[in-house]
Amino acid sequence: xxxxxxxxxxxxxxxxxxxxxxxxxxxxxxxxxxxxxxxxxxxxxxxxxxxxxxxxxxxxxxxxxxxxxxxxxxxxxxxxxxxxxxxxxxxxxxxxxxxxxxxxxxxxxxxxxxxxxxxxxxxxxxxxxxxxxxxxxxxxxxxxxxxxxxxxxxxxxxxxxxxxxxxxxxxxxxxxxxxxxxxxxxxxxxxxxxxxxxxxxxxxxxxxx
Numbered sequence: 763x764x765x766x767x768x769x770x771x772x773x774x775x776x777x778x779x780x781x782x783x784x785x786x787x788x789x790x791x792x793x794x795x796x797x798x799x800x801x802x803x804x805x806x807x808x809x810x811x812x813x814x815x816x817x818x819x820x821x822x823x824x825x826x827x828x829x830x831x832x833x834x835x836x837x838x839x840x841x842x843x844x845x846x847x848x849x850x851x852x853x854x855x856x857x858x859x860x861x862x863x864x865x866x867x868x869x870x871x872x873x874x875x876x877x878x879x880x881x882x883x884x885x886x887x888x889x890x891x892x893x894x895x896x897x898x899x900x901x902x903x904x905x906x907x908x909x910x911x912x913x914x915x916x917x918x919x920x921x922x923x924x925x926x927x928x929x930x931x932x933x934x935x936x937x938x939x940x941x942x943x944x945x946x947x948x949x950x951x952x953x954x955x956x957x958x959x960x961x962x963x964x965x966x967x968x969x970x971x
Contacts, residue, residue: 818926820947821944821947825944827846828845828847829923830846831844831890832919833915834903834916835903836903836906839903839917847942852885853960854936855885855936855938855956856888856890857887858924858927858934859932863933865950869951869952870909873911873956874909875953876957877911877912881913883964888914889914890916890924891918892918893919899917933949933950934948934949935948937962939963939966945959946962
């Protein structure tokens with residue numbers, strides 16, 4: 763009687779001990795990247811704040827929402843403040859920025875050149891600095907000192923004014939007429955684009971505004 767042959771099952775290959783850990787590590791890295799991208803967004807798509815329950819999108823043709831913010835200098839955040847409506851009777855260029863914004867830093871010298879020209883013609887320059895993404899009063903003061911900006915900087919410590927104007931990216935500029943109407947809203951922009959908008963505001967008043 764023939765002897766039965768014994769068969770042994772081939773041993774299963776074991777997965778490397780680090781396979782599970784690698785998958786977990788990859789998931790963590792992806793989450794960190796997503797969170798990091800969200801941190802550098804100036805505002806959420808549907809912002810809600812206690813002080814500004816119905817933030818909107820300020821566009822051309824509407825009256826610029828009034829605000830009152832504390833003045834910040836290259837030295838510190840002061841106790842003095844500025845109200846936008848106090849500038850009625852003048853063409854106003856309002857810039858929204860944050861101190862770490864690279865686009866803001868690249869365009870700031872051009873804004874300085876515009877100030878040298880149009881500041882002498884009575885145009886008021888006002889920069890509203892936000893506190894998104896870790897920006898602080900100290901980093902904003904450093905920005906002012908670095909670029910030697912002679913016009914008025916205001917600090918939006920709660921980002922409430924950013925919300926009320928519907929700021930989605932920085933820098934964003936508003937050219938406001940002597941009557942307080944928004945004549946231009948420019949996201950990013952260039953020296954030429956800003957110069958044309960300011961000139962149009964001055965001409966509109968000359969013609970009869």
